[in-house]
Amino acid sequence: MNLKTSFDGLHLNNPLMPAAGPLVGDAEKLLFLKEAGCGAIVTKTISTKDAHIPKPCIYGDREFIMNSELWSEYPKEKWIHEFLPEFVAKNDGRPLIVSVGYSKEDMIVLIPLLDRFADAFEVSTHYVGTDLSVISETVRTIRSLTKKPIYMKISPHIPNPSGFAKAIKDSGANGVVAVNSLGPTMKIDIMSRSIQYGNDKGFVWTSGPVIKNLALATVYQIKQAEPSLTVIGVGGIATADDVIEFLLAGASAVQMLSAALLKGKQLYAKIIEDLPKALEKYGFSSIEEVIKTGLKNTVKYESSLPTLIVDKCTRCMLCVRVCPYFAIDMKDVITFNPEKCFQCGLCATKCPTKAIVIK
Numbered sequence: 488m489n490l491k492t493s494f495d496g497l498h499l500n501n502p503l504m505p506a507a508g509p510l511v512g513d514a515e516k517l518l519f520l521k522e523a524g525c526g527a528i529v530t531k532t533i534s535t536k537d538a539h540i541p542k543p544c545i546y547g548d549r550e551f552i553m554n555s556e557l558w559s560e561y562p563k564e565k566w567i568h569e570f571l572p573e574f575v576a577k578n579d580g581r582p583l584i585v586s587v588g589y590s591k592e593d594m595i596v597l598i599p600l601l602d603r604f605a606d607a608f609e610v611s612t613h614y615v616g617t618d619l620s621v622i623s624e625t626v627r628t629i630r631s632l633t634k635k636p637i638y639m640k641i642s643p644h645i646p647n648p649s650g651f652a653k654a655i656k657d658s659g660a661n662g663v664v665a666v667n668s669l670g671p672t673m674k675i676d677i678m679s680r681s682i683q684y685g686n687d688k689g690f691v692w693t694s695g696p697v698i699k700n701l702a703l704a705t706v707y708q709i710k711q712a713e714p715s716l717t718v719i720g721v722g723g724i725a726t727a728d729d730v731i732e733f734l735l736a737g738a739s740a741v742q743m744l745s746a747a748l749l750k751g752k753q754l755y756a757k758i759i760e761d762l763p764k765a766l767e768k769y770g771f772s773s774i775e776e777v778i779k780t781g782l783k784n785t786v787k788y789e790s791s792l793p794t795l796i797v798d799k800c801t802r803c804m805l806c807v808r809v810c811p812y813f814a815i816d817m818k819d820v821i822t823f824n825p826e827k828c829f830q831c832g833l834c835a836t837k838c839p840t841k842a843i844v845i846k
């Protein structure tokens with residue numbers, strides 16, 4: 488099965504890369520992800536000043552991570568003289584995307600120092616506000632300093648992803664990485680009446696499976712608005728199926744972090760291993776075919792009544808309990824009241840044995 492994807496002169500053996508964060512925070516970790524088989528490697532965000540990070544800074548729940556980790560805790564010199572030379576010396580040609588932040592002034596210092604290591608730059612806009620003219624000016628500055636591809640990373644608190652995409656395209660960027668973590672959000676500890684995880688304002692950023700649907704919609708919006716831009720999808724990916732969803736929504740490649748923090752670092756290798764089977768299951772013969780397929784919008788205003796596959800029903804009554812229209816009863820079997828049923832579809836999605844079907 489062909490897992491390759493190419494864009495802007497970068498050639499990836501598969502579409503999965505790590506997202507900027509603790510798992511790409513030094514040379515040892517970058518090399519671990521190379522060995523795991525990631526299609527490209529992304530660094531932790533490097534800035535002109537090393538970050539002063541509150542501790543503890545990573546909270547793991549079942550379906551999400553909350554963090555207050557900021558950017559790299561290491562000075563740029565450590566990256567330039569140690570981590571990046573070590574990684575590049577041991578790399579085998581897979582693209583290295585160097586993540587940098589944040590202001591135009593930071594870029595004037597960082598880009599010339601990092602250009603010889605980078606196959607592309609990813610630029611975090613997480614802490615620069617929402618003024619698109621400021622972000623455009625940053626892109627123009629970077630473009631004047633490098634010929635490498637530039638991917639601007641959008642955060643969910645930046646409104647109007649389509650406007651962001653147009654602004655950065657017009658200023659010379661090649662694409663968007665969508666999305667950074669969601670916030671500000673909060674983690675409260677009732678017992679101690681305190682905020683145990685948080686920055687100096689008491690806030691954390693949320694990521695992981697709970698933000699997947701937001702990330703998918705952002706990828707889709709950007710690709711619809713600016714088809715010539717490369718989109719790299721990130722946010723909540725945890726399985727090979729998730730990767731396929733992002734590619735269908737308009738991404739050319741994807742990144743993952745939180746699911747690996749929640750489930751373990753071996754998840755990168757597992758998803759890459761699972762991809763061929765997942766592609767086959769959905770009738771695709773390559774990653775490029777998924778990317779070319781795109782999505783049909785099948786919106787309609789009439790559906791059909793649910794039907795029950797009697798043999799599959801365990802009579803658990805969940806559908807009766809969850810139906811918001813009071814339209815499902817248990818008589819001898821589950822029955823749907825055509826007068827009351829709104830054809831909303833919730834019962835079919837909640838049924839644990841897939842015994843309810845909507846045609």
Ligand SMILES: Cc1cc2nc3c(=O)[nH]c(=O)nc-3n(C[C@H](O)[C@H](O)[C@H](O)COP(=O)(O)O)c2cc1C
Binds near residue numbers: 507746
């Ligand atoms: C602990 C932690 C640290 C992060 N550090 C950075 C960072 O330095 N730069 C950056 O652009 N994004 C950073 N992110 C955001 C991720 O790169 C990613 O965009 C976000 O977590 C959504 O993807 P995920 O749900 O797969 O984690 C961080 C996220 C977490 C959880």
